[in-house]
Amino acid sequence: MNTNELNSSLVAIIQKKQELGQLTYDDDRYDEVEEELHDLEDDFNERFGDYLEDILTQVHDKVCPDTDVLLPTAYLPTQLATDDNTTISAKEGVWVDTEEYPDREARLVLVPNPTRLVLSVGKNVRKEVWKA
Numbered sequence: 001m002n003t004n005e006l007n008s009s010l011v012a013i014i015q016k017k018q019e020l021g022q023l024t025y026d027d028d029r030y031d032e033v034e035e036e037l038h039d040l041e042d043d044f045n046e047r048f049g050d051y052l053e054d055i056l057t058q059v060h061d062k063v064c065p066d067t068d069v070l071l072p073t074a075y076l077p078t079q080l081a082t083d084d085n086t087t088i089s090a091k092e093g094v095w096v097d098t099e100e101y102p103d104r105e106a107r108l109v110l111v112p113n114p115t116r117l118v119l120s121v122g123k124n125v126r127k128e129v130w131k132a
Contacts, residue, residue: 075109
């Protein structure tokens with residue numbers, strides 16, 4: 001697996017999400033940017049989906065075995081994370097049920113720079129659970 005290409009693709013999708021998030025529905029460019037985003041996501045899932053689904057399955061088995069694995073693009077945030085993961089919102093990624101943090105809202109987020117999966121719990125916990 002070429003992790004540089006994986007990382008670059010993640011960055012491109014997240015940047016397109018940021019661009020789309022800055023547009024209103026009545027913007028003339030909204031549909032075009034949304035279509036570009038869907039194309040990037042489709043290409044990403046086709047190219048890296050099998051690899052990432054294997055990784056996600058392993059992480060789910062360890063961290064949140066009672067939660068189903070979704071398509072890799074479901075785990076992407078709407079903005080790029082900082083090195084310390086502090087910019088990951090508590091509402092980013094896929095909700096998971098984890099025994100380590102019972103009765104707390106936990107999410108798995110796939111972030112680039114470097115490519116990694118982060119377990120996000122509330123506003124304070126950001127735990128790296130896999131790194132490419």
